[in-house]
Amino acid sequence: MMNSSQEHSHQWRRSLGLTPGNPFAPYIIGLSVITLVALIILLGLALFASTGNSRFIAGGAFLFVGGLMPIPLTLLIIFARNYVRIQDVVAGNYWAHWQYPVGSEHHDVYISSEGVYYPDQPLKLSTFWSGLQKAEIDKGEPSTLRLQYLYRRYYSVYMPPIASDKTIIVPIPTGKEDEAQALLQRFNKLLGQPSNFINDQWRISWIMGLLSSDLFWFRLSSCYLLKIK
Structure with a gap:
């Protein structure tokens, strides 16, 4: 204490x-x-x-x-x-921790309000930069969680605002479809909020x-x- x-x-x-x-x-x-x-x-x-x-x-x-x-x-x-946020995520401050079958591109993934973290990329936390714009599930094979965010927003007195969107795509393991659906409700509460990183x-x-x-x-x-x- x-x-x-x-x-x-x-x-x-x-x-x-x-x-x-x-x-x-x-x-x-x-x-x-x-x-x-x-x-x-x-x-x-x-x-x-x-x-x-x-x-x-x-x-x-x-x-x-x-x-x-x-x-x-x-x-x-x-x-x-x-990196402190990465440490917090690994220590338990996450919404979901999914593991993938052997032979997948990644062994596991942490999903949190801070973003998406793959332990095999130890220094990288994929954040939502200038704000999460949309969260949805793509019913493909496999199903994926798609998180679209505003990467940058540019302003100039000489030209109209320019926005650049990017998307984080997270494969959904078999049996985690309901959990992924529940994540959408949480992500919808974050829409438009700039990330702590930005x-x-x-x-x-x-x-x-x-x-x-x-x-x-x-x-x-x-x-x-x-x-x-």
Whole structure:
């Protein structure tokens, strides 16, 4: 049983994707440490280098590193958080877990509100991106669960909106037809809702963008002051 402090720390690590077994976590930690050390060294050189020209060059490098590193760090956090969802699905947060006969393309599949996950593709969670559009069952041989979602939506003042739809097709094992029919009712409640994966892209990108913008003007003014010092 975790106390409030441990629970807060656990949620904080999950929010950054720093969970046990997450393959992206070591890269997030490593890149963060390298960036922090580099910024400290460059800041020290920018403040205490022997000549004004050296201080200005160090300040420019500080500006470059501090402005560039949020980009790969943002991508790593987005994919790490998506892997946390995979871990949650495998741990039991799913609607259906189907197994296929020997010789099938996949051994088994997990279906949840987050999307579709095949364990033989360990880093891939097929999400519904900008929103699930339609869920239906195709009565073929074999029957399949078809989940159509909005992959991207483009806007421009020079042209009308452009939408791109894609479909996830999940074979329904023999004997699971009733379970698949019940899944349709659950999926219908998700129609039009953006996935957590796409929400992460907007949320984290905005946070990193605002942080990078604020630091940019701080570093730019610092470089100017160091140059004229």
